[in-house]
Amino acid sequence: MHPSCPYDPFKEARTKKGVLPARFGVENIPMILGYKDVRLAAKDYKTFSSDAPFRVPIPSEENDRSIRQIPVETDPPEHREYRKIVEPFFNRPKQPEYIARIAGLVNELLDKAAEKESAEIVREFSLPLQSRALTYLLNIPESEAELFISWGIHVFRDTEDGTSNGQALEDYLNSQLDRAEQNPEDDFFSMLTQAEFQGRSLTRDEMLGFSNLVFAGGRDTIIHTVSSIIGHVAKHPEILQSLRDNPKMIITAAEEFVRFVSPLTHLGRTCPVATNVQGERVEAGERVSLCWASANFDATVFDAPEELRIDRKPNPHIGFGSGVHNCLGAVHARLIIRTLLQLLSEKFSSITIIDSTENMETETDYERVLGYDDLNVKITKI
């Protein structure tokens, strides 16, 4: 398949049928592609349920972890009660001191990259940025980031031999929760050990479920988005000038990058009863995909969707998902992206790509560009 836009391999199927019957390992999963259809399915949790451990991500993660991720793998009404427990923590990125800390981090890493003749962006910039920012989100010592960096780009699947890293993560989360139970502090794990759900404490599995999601959900997504932004700005130097001339545009540019990169291609939902999805029969217990990446290129909603327009407004993208499960980490992610765009435009006149290899998400029935495997650039200060 040679799609005209490498970010949107779904165009033909979306326009013709609205659905792509796709194979993932041993599973056949119809992908819902149109903007409105994706949003409607995301809202209809009775027909398209998230109450399916390991089966919201595609491919499914039975072999990557032993516990259900919470709240993403639950349905209302439990979902709402679960989510309420952690929501205040995920709003901390709105606090002035948090914003200043992220700015300091991005500034430090950009300065370090700019000192080099050739700076590697994926593993030497985006990965440490994501890992160190995660310690701010969890409110744990920044030194913990060294371990997270050693786990690589994808928390479950960045090993040399392709085996899962999941056990290392679960061991780590258990050790943090043990520590929090003995010596609670002001961190995410301690908050979980003190939280109440339906009048009782959380079980260890529930605490692990919340914690696992925080590590899995915001990792490769942020890394690919950050790397993509730097790659794109390098190819389109006028963006830095436009943002310098009009810093208010940082907000719209950040949203447009999330739409354009769509760092999470899709998520799965399980049909409790046999369901017809735009002509594709889904048997009870089988899955559909809600394809955010396709919806974000739907020309019935977005003018010239293949163009990255940093002033796009309105921009009702669903790069952070849609409905009650919309991305818990979106406030944190938006802060990182906006800060990156602000500091790039304030400090640097140009970025030149020395060499790069795009990362391809390759499945049986589609292939799409998603960030970079490596990206070497020269960053020039103003």
Added chain:
Amino acid sequence: MIKVTFVEADGNAVVVENAEGTVMECALENDIEGIDGNCGGVCSCATCHVHVAAEWLEKVGEASEDERDLLEFEDNVTERSRLCCQIKIAAALDGLVVEVPES
């Protein structure tokens, strides 16, 4: 000087005397409880949902299709619902009253 009143979900009224920009921006500057404006006003996140006071509905006008599509997925939506990032403050809206629904 354009005045906008926000009635928070608990009934607390906050009067802003020198409102400018959009109603969402005005809410953020004045720390109105329950209005987050996470996406910065591009009509993507629906975290600036308000109910426009009935007497102001006509002057504020109707939501665009994009906005209606987002509202469709929100809780506590009524015929007075708007995303306030899409309401530009103008002289004709001097005295505007909006209510923040329960989240």
